[in-house]
């Protein structure tokens with residue numbers, strides 16, 4: 030049994046030995062009865078030896094009588110004697126003389142590279158050295174089939190983990206002797222197959238001297254275990270522990286289970302030294318630990334060493350078990366999921382619930398196309414059919430399949446021939462437009478005209494409207510309202526900074542990750558072919574390095590071309606002629622000309638204070654109040670506060686900043702209200718606690734105080750913002766009983782009032798200081814009017830004298846002026862000199878004065894010729910030492926001969942002048958028409974003069990004020 034166990038264990042556990050098994054041996058271990066098979070293969074006929082053999086083998090050495098404390102009275106002894114007898118008989122049947130192992134004093138030394146061989150165990154080895162092999166064959170024939178097996182030491186300086194087997198064959202004589210451990214095992218050469226020799230360990234021996242070199246032959250001494258007390262409790266306990274640990278190992282280690290099952294029945298038969306050897310031999314200990322056990326002649330110590338080894342083995346097998354378990358769980362989980370998935374697929378297929386991927390995809394696309402098939406253009410239908418056929422032919426895992434699938438996805442998702450029902454009701458449209466925006470009459474009028482034409486024609490046409498104006502005047506939001514008024518879907522995209530043509534026209538399908546352009550994305554998104562598309566920031570369209578986005582936009586917007594717009598990705602023409610395009614821009618100068626040509630420009634100049642008040646009251650405040658969850662009765666923003674907010678905080682042309690400030694106010698109000706409510710609730714609970722602890726008391730006092738608190742909040746509502754009501758704590762202190770309804774009522778009448786006095790508490794100190802630096806302009810300073818992308822504004826032109834002297838007449842200009850404005854200042858210098866000469870020939874001011882002209886604010890770049898007349902006036906004012914008329918502002922380009930040329934941005938400039946409380950404005954005559962077209966509320970209160978020649982301005986600016994008024 031032990032033989033079977035050993036050989037199998039060695040085969041599986043020890044790397045070196047594993048490879049050394051002969052095919053014959055391998056076959057035997059595969060048998061269902063490994064023990065008998067192994068015995069058979071090693072010792073000849075199983076029948077001839079009978080059942081004794083296995084006992085005899087693992088106890089063969091224990092019968093030598095050398096054991097100092099043979100196990101008396103145990104089955105082992107009886108069996109051992111039996112075994113000995115059987116051996117003697119068997120041997121005597123072949124040769125008369127019996128050669129006993131203990132007589133063997135000179136042996137051939139066999140080097141064992143991997144592990145020592147323990148007495149009672151088998152080990153197959155390969156003998157490559159022909160001389161050694163011949164000697165072994167010879168000794169086997171001589172009926173003294175014994176040799177000495179000694180573990181090989183590692184070559185000095187080599188890595189212990191490296192296999193030393195190859196170099197062993199080269200070692201001879203003394204050299205080999207030095208490399209062998211002195212203590213080894215007397216082995217019986219049990220079988221020889223070619224170069225494979227099966228050894229069976231008998232007893233411990235120690236080399237005493239070398240007697241032959243090749244093959245190495247040595248004289249040996251036979252070692253005996255030291256005497257020990259077999260009844261000693263410690264040795265007993267240790268042996269029991271070894272046995273129980275071995276059993277535990279066997280429980281967990283499936284490797285040994287089969288083989289050692291038999292062993293467990295016989296383990297009790299072992300004596301202590303044998304048990305120690307057995308444990309050490311089957312453990313996975315390395316060669317040095319095994320050799321240590323082999324060399325140990327003190328039995329208790331040997332048992333102790335073995336116990337350590339088997340304990341370690343137990344730990345290893347536990348780890349091994351947990352690893353195996355974890356891996357098994359993982360694998361079985363995955364396999365289970367895979368199997369279930371496969372089953373599910375098969376079931377679905379069987380029930381007809383699922384077809385294969387391709388068929389399902391095709392069906393999905395066809396289903397999507399079905400409702401629009403009638404209206405879909407034939408050329409598109411043809412392409413879709415072709416692509417569907419192609420899809421069926423392609424391999425589902427190929428990249429081409431994915432490209433085709435995505436393409437079909439886009440093609441079938443587009444709203445071919447689907448239009449939303451347009452509403453041509455002009456009155457309804459007007460109502461919607463007025464609902465969303467105050468003013469903007471031009472825009473609204475234009476939209477209503479568009480609807481009227483649509484109504485008469487019975488169908489609307491695609492148009493391009495371009496709304497231009499400063500930021501925050503409602504360009505984008507009016508676009509949204511137009512869509513609502515027309516009952517069209519709304520889609521917005523910004524082209525600011527767009528430089529890639531592919532963004533508009535799409536990528537070709539050949540590129541990885543190709544996408545259609547914005548317009549196709551829009552159509553897919555809105556699901557109708559007649560949406561309103563708002564193209565934001567068209568004036569900021571980028572310049573492409575590959576292709577020109579402006580040209581692509583042209584193709585997209587031009588009503589002549591866009592009926593057959595070709596997207597690179599889609600590659601089939603799309604009809605965009607029903608799309609209404611609305612573009613927005615801050616300035617129209619930067620819009621490419623061909624594009625501008627096709628647009629209908631509607632400028633929104635910005636709002637005057639009056640308009641802003643309306644917008645704030647009726648739109649912004651209302652929306653913000655709702656967004657903040659505040660009820661109208663909870664807040665009051667006075668007209669004065671609103672006006673102050675607009676005048677001091679939000680003076681720009683648009684209302685975006687105004688909206689932000691209003692939001693800021695309402696957020697603060699919301700906090701006030703919530704905080705106050707929390708305080709009320711808190712004091713209410715405190716009061717109720719007080720009631721409970723003090724018992725009933727007069728309710729009259731309570732209502733008195735509640736009324737007081739009410740009247741307090743009604744009288745001085747403004748103060749409540751800074752000082753939250755203090756009445757409630759007093760209530761709880763003074764009145765033991767408070768009725769909830771009273772307190773709630775007191776909360777309900779709370780109203781936050783925003784007035785001029787407390788406006789700064791909500792929006793901080795005014796950040797925007799008045800455009801007016803001077804209340805009345807001094808000598809050399811004149812107010813001009815400017816136009817920027819942000820709207821109109823007033824600006825001052827200041828001139829001072831630097832120094833005077835003969836020939837010093839020159840002009841220096843500062844204030845970040847552009848080239849045009851610099852030139853304009855030079856012209857102004859020349860013209861004013863000429864005018865002064867005409868008016869007062871004796872005045873040599875310009876010829877002798879070094880002048881400095883400055884335009885604040887110095888940090889803002891300025892350019893343009895429209896400040897020409899203002900500059901001349903400023904220079905003349907200084908030259909004549911005469912200030913200009915009060916509250917006067919002017920604008921106009923001047924020629925060298927003093928003619929006044931028209932300027933742009935009349936509305937913006939008029940608005941800016943009103944904002945700065947200017948009373949008199951001078952405009953070029955050529956701009957009279959522009960001014961006349963302005964709404965009355967813009968013109969209101971302005972004294973406007975239109976001039977052709979500078980002399981007229983001279984009179985207006987420096988003339989007698991009274992005379993002018995008469996004029």
Ligand SMILES: Nc1ncnc2c1ncn2[C@@H]1O[C@H](COP(=O)(O)OP(=O)(O)OP(=O)(O)O)[C@@H](O)[C@H]1O
Nearest residue numbers: 465466467500501502503504505506644648684685
């Ligand atoms: N006339 C108006 N009536 C009511 N609300 C307005 C009016 N004009 C602008 N608003 C509001 O002002 C806000 C800013 O408007 P919007 O975003 O449309 O400005 P914009 O002109 O498109 O600015 P930008 O050029 O920066 O894109 C919006 O909330 C809009 O509702």
